[in-house]
Amino acid sequence: MSTDASASSILDVSHLTVRIDGQLLLSDVSLSVTRGTMHAIVGPNGAGKSTLVNAVLGQIRFDGRILAHWRRNGRIGYVPQSFAVDRTLPVTVADFLALTRQTRPVCFGVGRGAARRIGAMLDRVGLSGFEQRQLSVLSGGELRRVLLAHALDPLPELLILDEPATGLDRTASQWLEDVLLAARDRDDVTVLMVSHDHERVKRHGDRVTVLDTRVVADGAPADTLA
Amino acid sequence: MTSFYAWVTGLAHSGILPADFQYPFLVRGFLCVLLLTPMLGGLSHLVVARRMAFFSAALGQAALTGVSLGLLIGEPLNSPYAGMFGFCLLATLGMVYVKRRSSLPPDTLIGVFLALSLGLGLVLLVAVTRQFNVHQVEAILFGSLLTVTDSDLLLLLAVGVVVMVLLAREYNHLLLDSLSPTLAGVEGADSRFLDYFFAFLLALSIVVSLKIIGALLVEALVVVPAAASRNLARSARGYLVWSVAVAFVAGAGGLIVSNRFLVPTGAAVVLGASLAFFVTLVAGAIGRNAGGAAGGRRATGTAIVLIGLVLLANRMLIGAPLVAAGAYFFKFGWPTSSR
Numbered sequence: 001m002s003t004d005a006s007a008s009s010i011l012d013v014s015h016l017t018v019r020i021d022g023q024l025l026l027s028d029v030s031l032s033v034t035r036g037t038m039h040a041i042v043g044p045n046g047a048g049k050s051t052l053v054n055a056v057l058g059q060i061r062f063d064g065r066i067l068a069h070w071r072r073n074g075r076i077g078y079v080p081q082s083f084a085v086d087r088t089l090p091v092t093v094a095d096f097l098a099l100t101r102q103t104r105p106v107c108f109g110v111g112r113g114a115a116r117r118i119g120a121m122l123d124r125v126g127l128s129g130f131e132q133r134q135l136s137v138l139s140g141g142e143l144r145r146v147l148l149a150h151a152l153d154p155l156p157e158l159l160i161l162d163e164p165a166t167g168l169d170r171t172a173s174q175w176l177e178d179v180l181l182a183a184r185d186r187d188d189v190t191v192l193m194v195s196h197d198h199e200r201v202k203r204h205g206d207r208v209t210v211l212d213t214r215v216v217a218d219g220a221p222a223d224t225l226a
Numbered sequence: 227m228t229s230f231y232a233w234v235t236g237l238a239h240s241g242i243l244p245a246d247f248q249y250p251f252l253v254r255g256f257l258c259v260l261l262l263t264p265m266l267g268g269l270s271h272l273v274v275a276r277r278m279a280f281f282s283a284a285l286g287q288a289a290l291t292g293v294s295l296g297l298l299i300g301e302p303l304n305s306p307y308a309g310m311f312g313f314c315l316l317a318t319l320g321m322v323y324v325k326r327r328s329s330l331p332p333d334t335l336i337g338v339f340l341a342l343s344l345g346l347g348l349v350l351l352v353a354v355t356r357q358f359n360v361h362q363v364e365a366i367l368f369g370s371l372l373t374v375t376d377s378d379l380l381l382l383l384a385v386g387v388v389v390m391v392l393l394a395r396e397y398n399h400l401l402l403d404s405l406s407p408t409l410a411g412v413e414g415a416d417s418r419f420l421d422y423f424f425a426f427l428l429a430l431s432i433v434v435s436l437k438i439i440g441a442l443l444v445e446a447l448v449v450v451p452a453a454a455s456r457n458l459a460r461s462a463r464g465y466l467v468w469s470v471a472v473a474f475v476a477g478a479g480g481l482i483v484s485n486r487f488l489v490p491t492g493a494a495v496v497l498g499a500s501l502a503f504f505v506t507l508v509a510g511a512i513g514r515n516a517g518g519a520a521g522g523r524r525a526t527g528t529a530i531v532l533i534g535l536v537l538l539a540n541r542m543l544i545g546a547p548l549v550a551a552g553a554y555f556f557k558f559g560w561p562t563s564s565r
Binding site: 059089091100 | 268271275329393394397398399401402404405406408409411412413456459460461462463464465466
């Protein structure tokens with residue numbers, strides 16, 4: 001991914017094409033994500049939404065160009081669609097969150113500074129006191145909150161979420177919506193979100209790209225998802 | 227080293243240490259265990275987390291082939307390290323490279339490499355036994371204390387320090403990459419580098435452990451301590467501590483059994499580790515049935531106290547701190563560093 005700090009968009013994707021094992025997953029996709037907005041990617045199953053996210057994250061090879069325009073820390077926060085935790089791996093929530101928040105190996109314990117920071121992170125996502133719980137015993141919703149806590153600290157410039165409301169009940173979905181809106185409106189975080197929930201995207205999204213291997217439509221939610 | 231051995235022998239003669247320690251080769255073996263267990267125990271829980279148990283087995287076989295190659299090109303029987311390390315490194319690079327580029331499941335690919343190196347090893351072994359006594363080669367297969375020299379000990383110390391320092395440096399990235407390669411990538415970890423890096427550390431550790439544990443059994447000491455630890459541990463720290471503790475108890479116990487009953491050291495050590503696995507399996511089950519964390523703590527504390535008492539009964543002073551640690555654990559659990 002290239003970088004350039006001058007533009008009002010935070011991410012420009014130009015003529016992105018992805019082929020894996022000879023199969024065309026994305027074809028000539030171009031889109032622009034404006035800084036400080038909530039940009040949704042929608043489309044049917046197999047449309048290439050997660051492939052687009054993986055390309056932006058630099059996890060797969062692609063043809064075309066992805067240009068990021070960082071102004072602050074250039075950090076990308078990411079909440080994956082699935083996080084298959086090995087059920088028998090004894091890693092606590094504090095261990096997991098400390099992995100990227102202390103230089104000391106986590107197997108020597110979580111340091112006091114990291115522990116304080118982790119406590120505040122968990123407070124923010126409504127999971128106070130979950131530090132010593134093992135990741136493997138968390139429910140899908142709790143695990144998603146832990147991943148969101150991880151993505152939001154330190155505050156990212158671009159937050160990417162792959163179908164974040166999957167498996168959440170109505171209360172948890174509402175809570176997630178509030179957190180994302182606060183991140184965008186209060187903290188100036190740009191949100192790029194893969195979603196199936198068209199109603200929610202219509203309510204809060206600033207821009208929508210409809211994918212089906214290629215870009216089918218791109219514009220304001222009211223026009224695009226009508 | 228001679229004065230050190232004389233001092234330890236003196237302690238054994240005066241009854242402070244078990245009588246076994248009057249032999250310098252056993253003192254050397256015990257020092258090997260002291261160096262090996264933190265290294266292999268530290269690696270083992272990551273081996274299991276990264277699903278590389280079968281990979282370790284393949285490396286053990288590759289080491290055997292490497293030994294045969296080394297002997298055929300004229301290396302001394304007592305230290306064929308160039309052949310061993312050279313072939314292990316080649317096998318490591320090959321396995322990781324093919325694994326990253328093939329769509330076949332990793333265990334299938336490793337199975338192919340294992341068959342290849344075992345077949346090659348057996349062919350070369352036949353050629354080797356035309357030049358050397360088969361019993362001399364047997365020591366490499368099953369491990370032997372008698373062949374360990376002070377130079378081996380120094381090599382083990384140097385490699386152990388290097389492996390542990392490098393492992394500590396990349397530990398957090400390795401564990402995150404085991405949990406989610408994508409998240410690790412977003413956080414700046416290079417998954418390809420970590421794959422090669424960890425496989426390299428594993429190959430290095432297996433090569434230096436071979437003389438005491440043996441080519442056929444070294445894989446067990448890389449996997450079983452972590453498997454036993456998983457039955458009891460409830461955090462990353464617990465996972466490491468239990469892995470090292472099980473490796474140490476199995477190593478020290480296996481050494482004594484090997485000396486007293488004249489059985490191969492590697493086999494005795496691996497049997498000790500396997501026994502520890504079943505003890506921790508029962509302790510873990512009792513703990514869960516007795517009420518979660520508190521029950522597990524009591525079962526674990528009791529197990530440590532019992533192991534300590536057995537060691538004390540054999541005049542091994544290491545049993546005393548184990549009894550104290552077990553009693554503390556029974557009462558209070560882990561001293562927590564966080565919050």
